[in-house]
Amino acid sequence: MSDTPIDLDALRQRIDGLDGEILRLISERAQCAGQVAKVKTDSDPDAVFYRPEREAQVLRRIMALNQGPLDAEEMARLFREIMSACLALEKPVKVAYLGPEGTFTQQAALKHFGESAVSLPMAAIDEVFREVEAGAVNYGVVPVENSTEGVVNHTLDSFMDSSMRICGEVVLRIHHHLLVSSNTRRDKVSRVYSHPQSFAQCRKWLDAHYPHAERVPVSSNAEAAKLVKTEWHSAAIAGDMAAKLYDLEKIAETIEDRPDNSTRFLIIGNQDVPASGEDKTSIVVAMRNQPGALHDLLEPFHRHQIDLTRLETRPSRSGVWNYVFFIDFSGHRDDARVAAVLEEVQLRCAELKVLGSYPVGVL
Numbered sequence: 413m414s415d416t417p418i419d420l421d422a423l424r425q426r427i428d429g430l431d432g433e434i435l436r437l438i439s440e441r442a443q444c445a446g447q448v449a450k451v452k453t454d455s456d457p458d459a460v461f462y463r464p465e466r467e468a469q470v471l472r473r474i475m476a477l478n479q480g481p482l483d484a485e486e487m488a489r490l491f492r493e494i495m496s497a498c499l500a501l502e503k504p505v506k507v508a509y510l511g512p513e514g515t516f517t518q519q520a521a522l523k524h525f526g527e528s529a530v531s532l533p534m535a536a537i538d539e540v541f542r543e544v545e546a547g548a549v550n551y552g553v554v555p556v557e558n559s560t561e562g563v564v565n566h567t568l569d570s571f572m573d574s575s576m577r578i579c580g581e582v583v584l585r586i587h588h589h590l591l592v593s594s595n596t597r598r599d600k601v602s603r604v605y606s607h608p609q610s611f612a613q614c615r616k617w618l619d620a621h622y623p624h625a626e627r628v629p630v631s632s633n634a635e636a637a638k639l640v641k642t643e644w645h646s647a648a649i650a651g652d653m654a655a656k657l658y659d660l661e662k663i664a665e666t667i668e669d670r671p672d673n674s675t676r677f678l679i680i681g682n683q684d685v686p687a688s689g690e691d692k693t694s695i696v697v698a699m700r701n702q703p704g705a706l707h708d709l710l711e712p713f714h715r716h717q718i719d720l721t722r723l724e725t726r727p728s729r730s731g732v733w734n735y736v737f738f739i740d741f742s743g744h745r746d747d748a749r750v751a752a753v754l755e756e757v758q759l760r761c762a763e764l765k766v767l768g769s770y771p772v773g774v775l
């Protein structure tokens with residue numbers, strides 16, 4: 413026999429010692445956060461505790477400092493949770509998300525705010541907006557675009573009627589699985605439930621593996637998972653959270669057609685976020701219908717060398733203007749170049765609303 417047990421004991425003693433140090437340091441950090449809360453409330457009774465730009469800076473710094481063996485994202489996730497707990501100590505944050513429980517939007521909310529935030533499922537995107545607007549929650553999380561299926565129009569439309577601002581973004585890799593309850597055999601699946609977007613994202617796989625199964629669209633992947641819990645011969649396409657929540661078996665994993673399938677979510681709230689050093693700005697612009705309107709609108713971005721990251725058109729609902737454009741671009745509204753572009757765009761359009769400048773998603 414080798415001397416492994418002695419080494420194991422010694423290593424565990426070392427780990428105990430390190431854990432003690434980590435514990436002491438996290439507690440000291442939490443005390444600092446408590447003092448930060450006091451400084452904030454002393455200077456402003458309506459102080460906002462959640463500071464997206466600072467959180468992005470903390471996480472980026474940790475990722476830059478990290479030298480392994482854990483990878484930078486893994487390390488940032490640990491610090492994400494430490495900050496989440498520190499913020500909860502300052503003031504617990506309430507977040508509404510597009511439910512039900514087990515959706516990818518809930519996963520996005522967790523990824524962005526950490527486990528210490530209180531998250532509440534809403535039945536529809538406009539309900540998330542209303543809850544934040546009414547002050548029932550501090551922030552909201554809604555999907556805005558998928559790399560395979562494109563834009564989530566409900567979210568863009570909600571911004572047209574709302575005074576909510578964008579405080580952040582989070583991008584989630586979307587992995588779909590085929591899930592069944594314990595009494596369904598994989599060769600007996602005759603019906604598949606899922607959200608229409610998920611069907612679209614897994615179309616080729618389903619055509620190849622379950623060409624004859626009936627495809628039944630439902631309002632969310634979590635709803636699909638809930639249905640198959642009590643139904644024989646049925647499967648759901650949904651993600652890990654739904655599989656866990658409803659205790660379903662994965663009979664096929666990562667069945668999405670494109671390996672880079674991801675969804676971008678927005679964090680909505682009531683605050684303007686200062687620059688973090690790597691930011692994006694989202695605006696909505698109403699234009700009169702005239703030749704060259706889009707060219708005129710985009711020309712200043714080109715001249716000031718500002719990168720457009722997304723451009724979407726929605727029909728105007730007021731009937732007065734013919735186009736409404738949603739534009740995302742790199743930079744913060746306080747940057748001189750961005751401010752100059754916004755001034756020029758303002759002169760060329762019928763209406764301009766800055767939805768927010770916010771940190772580029774870190775995790």
Ligand SMILES: O=C(O)C(=O)C[C@]1(C(=O)O)C=C[C@@H](O)C=C1
Nearest residue numbers: 448461462463466467495498499
């Ligand atoms: O720096 C702050 O303003 C803090 O409140 C501290 C802290 C942190 O734990 O680092 C906590 C919450 C904020 O959202 C940002 C950072």
